[in-house]
Amino acid sequence: MSEQTPKTNFLLGFFVGMAILSTVAFFTLLIVVFNQPAQANLAVNPTIDTTQPAAEPTYVPVVGVKENEPFKGGKDAKVTIIEYTDFECPYCLKHHDTIKQIISTYGNKIKYVLRNFPLGFHPEAQKAAESFECALEQGKSFEMSDAMFQANEAGNMSVDKWKSLAKGFGLNTTEFNDCLDTGKYADKVAADAAEGGASGVTGTPATFVNGQLVSGALPFENFQQTIDALLK
Secondary structure (H helix, E strand, O other): OOOOOOOHHHHHHHHHHHHHOOOOHHHHHHHHHHOOOOOHHHOOOOOOOOOOOOOOOOOOOOOOOOOOOOEEOOOOOOEEEEEEEOOOOOOHHHHHHHHHHHHHHHHHHEEEEEEEOOOOOOHHHHHHHHHHHHHHHOOOOOHHHHHHHHHHHOOOOHHHHHHHHHHHHOOOOOHHHHHHHHHOOOOHHHHHHHHHHHHOOOOOOOOEOOOOEOOOOHHHHHHHHHHHHHHH
């Protein structure tokens, strides 16, 4: 092995030292950067005010019962119940039994209206909603809605099923099938859903009792307490 001269030793030590210093400086920089408070980034956009809470959404009152809109109960009842539903929704199926109990208990003391709010992740919901409207055209909307909830419970929901139901109700099947196949009431369904959304509906079932929103499939007793107070 050849001997190293003092000059060689000096250069070797110099480069090793520089490498060590560079490594230390690099990791020191990383520590400084990643330990900076997250709020420091806001300096880039000083218009962001983190001291104020997010604005609450503004909703409009639910649209009242429309002319020629089908209803159950009394025409001039003191209590109006407007429900937004999705016929494929399992919670709406459960809520349907509660609604039937409300109608049976209060009769003409309440006025019940059903509107469509099909959810996009339920593949059969849109055509079911249109079927409700097509059946309404021939005066059988509530018969259709009851039967569609039964189909929901049986796991048998499809356009063919709705056409079969229409035939069973004695509807003019040519008119009903054409109504459903052409999407005659698709825009009306969308409009009803948009109105519901503007009034605070975000899911189904959503029930308005004299304009007050009740979200979810709550037990009959919850509605009974509210309705009884309004009837006093």
